[in-house]
Amino acid sequence: MKQLDTELSKQFTLSDYVEQRPELAFVTVEKQQLVPLLTYLRDTKKYTHLVTLTAVDWLEVNQFQLTYLLHNYETHTDIGIRVKLDRDNPVMETIHHLWEQARVYQRELHEMFGIDFPGSPGVEEPMILEGWQGPPVMRRDFDTAKYSLETYDHRKRDTREPEIYMKEKLYPED
Amino acid sequence: MTDIDKIHDSLEAKPEPADTETNNNTEREWRKDEKTLTNSELSLEEQDWFCDARPQPVKPAWGPIEKFYNWARSHSLWILAFGTGCGAIELRPLVTARYDISRLGMQPRPTPRQASVFMIGGYVSIKTLKRIVRSYEQMQGPKFVVAVCSCAINGGMYWDSYNTIKRIDHYIPVDVYVTGCMPRPEAVIAGFTKLKELIMAGKAEGQNLYAEKFDWYKANQKQVIKDWNMPDYNW
Numbered sequence: 103m104k105q106l107d108t109e110l111s112k113q114f115t116l117s118d119y120v121e122q123r124p125e126l127a128f129v130t131v132e133k134q135q136l137v138p139l140l141t142y143l144r145d146t147k148k149y150t151h152l153v154t155l156t157a158v159d160w161l162e163v164n165q166f167q168l169t170y171l172l173h174n175y176e177t178h179t180d181i182g183i184r185v186k187l188d189r190d191n192p193v194m195e196t197i198h199h200l201w202e203q204a205r206v207y208q209r210e211l212h213e214m215f216g217i218d219f220p221g222s223p224g225v226e227e228p229m230i231l232e233g234w235q236g237p238p239v240m241r242r243d244f245d246t247a248k249y250s251l252e253t254y255d256h257r258k259r260d261t262r263e264p265e266i267y268m269k270e271k272l273y274p275e276d
Numbered sequence: 277m278t279d280i281d282k283i284h285d286s287l288e289a290k291p292e293p294a295d296t297e298t299n300n301n302t303e304r305e306w307r308k309d310e311k312t313l314t315n316s317e318l319s320l321e322e323q324d325w326f327c328d329a330r331p332q333p334v335k336p337a338w339g340p341i342e343k344f345y346n347w348a349r350s351h352s353l354w355i356l357a358f359g360t361g362c363g364a365i366e367l368r369p370l371v372t373a374r375y376d377i378s379r380l381g382m383q384p385r386p387t388p389r390q391a392s393v394f395m396i397g398g399y400v401s402i403k404t405l406k407r408i409v410r411s412y413e414q415m416q417g418p419k420f421v422v423a424v425c426s427c428a429i430n431g432g433m434y435w436d437s438y439n440t441i442k443r444i445d446h447y448i449p450v451d452v453y454v455t456g457c458m459p460r461p462e463a464v465i466a467g468f469t470k471l472k473e474l475i476m477a478g479k480a481e482g483q484n485l486y487a488e489k490f491d492w493y494k495a496n497q498k499q500v501i502k503d504w505n506m507p508d509y510n511w
Contacts, residue, residue, distance in 0.1 A: 230403070231402075231403075231439060232402065232403050232406070232503055233402070233501065233502035233503025233504075234439075234502070235502050236438070239438055239439070244438075246436055246437060246438040247436035249438050250435065250436050250437060250438055250442075251436075253438075253500070254431075254441055254442045254500065255441075255442060255443060255446050255496075256430070256431065256435070256442045256443070257429070257430040257431070257442060257443045259430060
């Protein structure tokens with residue numbers, strides 16, 4: 103995998119190479135070079151399978167990190183391509199022309215993280231949250247407990263401290 | 277472009293008559309009767325497709341006849357096989373050989389029209405609630421609701437979730453609760469036995485409660501279902 107990284111580094115601006123296992127490595131690439139890199143990996147390096155496309159919310163550094171995981175069926179190796187996005191303006195190029203199924207991931211990321219993929223088919227449609235009007239739910243600054251308490255009717259719960267409750271029950275005279 | 281698209285385009289291109297506003301208002305006026313529903317979330321065309329009658333409470337029959345009815349009802353409870361939440365997994369062992377609810381006169385039915393018991397099996401997300409309301413209203417009376425699992429009763433482990441409701445009894449009436457996470461099939465059978473006792477005693481009146489407090493239930497449902505795109509009462 104290190105060999106592939108050095109080979110790719112000649113053409114693309116790569117950084118933060120991490121080899122997790124002999125057959126799995128991650129590498130970070132510039133936002134503009136992502137689509138050329140994915141095209142190169144798919145067409146030349148036989149990384150033909152898009153395993154997943156997912157996002158991580160790095161709230162502290164105000165960034166979203168997208169991870170495109172690719173699989174090679176000949177060498178049985180995986181390579182993960184990471185891209186850092188600005189959290190205030192999360193817009194990324196769509197890759198549904200490379201892998202048609204990517205539009206499902208992109209639709210999900212649009213709904214859950216609010217990351218926009220202009221041109222991806224149906225990206226604006228709700229996937230799971232029908233009629234959702236709140237903020238994107240998987241962002242870390244969205245407080246679900248607070249939202250739940252404000253929005254829904256809660257049944258009152260009786261809670262007891264086990265130690266005190268058992269003391270009262272077993273030794274009522276104390 | 278297909279023929280249907282052409283028709284749609286021609287409909288859209290057609291200029292609307294100037295007095296549409298007054299027409300709408302007069303059309304609405306006779307609908308503002310207390311006995312009818314407005315279906316106001318639907319478009320004017322769709323409003324005509326759906327019934328606008330409210331559910332009506334059913335009065336019990338003459339004493340002994342009603343007792344006979346209740347006996348018959350309690351001995352042929354048909355369950356709506358609509359798995360809502362993880363508690364639906366308990367329905368499978370219930371109908372198979374070990375617990376075999378056929379001996380209690382119960383069986384799952386594939387459509388709400390044929391069912392009389394709606395088992396809410398666990399957490400209810402907003403998306404599911406929409407289908408639950410629709411299915412419940414489509415069930416023919418007499419109909420009963422059994423809320424299984426703690427999530428349906430007080431939110432359970434989903435108490436802080438952003439997209440699940442915390443108590444089902446604010447949205448549809450519930451006759452019997454079965455607690456547990458998850459309750460064993462024995463507990464579910466105990467719940468159904470309790471439901472039978474209530475029906476025999478004539479106390480399982482969730483359907484009438486829904487008809488009497490219809491506006492309250494409907495307001496609660498519309499408060500959480502933001503994209504309400506169905507008639508006010510589906511049947």
